[in-house]
Amino acid sequence: MGTRLKTLRLTMLVVFALPIAARGGLYAVADHPRSWREADWSSTHMLPPAETDPQARVLVFAARAGGWRSVFAVHTWVVVKPENASAYTRYDVMGFGQPIRVNMHAPDSYWHSDRPRLVADVRGAAAATAIPKIETAVKSYPYATWGSYRVWPGPNSNTFTATLLRAAPELAVAMPSEAVGRDFRADGAFVGLTGSHTGVELSIYGLLGAKLGWVEGVEVNFMGLVAGLDVRRPAVKIPCFGRLGLDEVAVETASAR
16 A cells, blocks of 8 residues: 555656646746736737638637746637638636626737647638537626636636537537646536547546546546646647647648548
């Protein structure tokens, strides 16, 4: 029994504690804006003007959270554009005031001066079908009142994004593993299908859990930090660092389905 406990402690140290220390070291030596007022929130111009792209699109972005939280997590948001629409619509949640924000920043803006990465880009018929479901999920999000935001373990910005994607499982989008709060299920369930409905998950308020699914892969959640393997697109998921593999960006298009 003692040997098993030592092995468990060593495993937890290697899998969870060491990545925290490594990411913390990187944060300590990097430059950061001293406040949100000094941060860059401008467009990165990753997206073309909406009117030049007639296809319906659903996009998911992720960027490092601000301040010390960037050691542990990313902030995520969802952008939609119906077919032939002349503008994008951005949905995300913030920790002050009214949580749900619509178009507070450009759809592809920096977040606390961090350039976002594209997590998913779904186009065409699949996006067109999903957009009304996402818009309905925004309106019915249960943590939309003042004071309902909680940094850890949720509900936070990543809880919101995960809820929108769960409303449209046909998009087959896996949330970034370093999106702390994504496993705090807004429906209150402890056991259920994964967001893509391609597997099953156990989550105790986003603090402890496990996940097995074709889209999500194999994951273990400890105190909101996730370690695991991506089977569909071979990669490892390292706490605080996220997905490391040959194909780090999950971009889906209608033609790829």
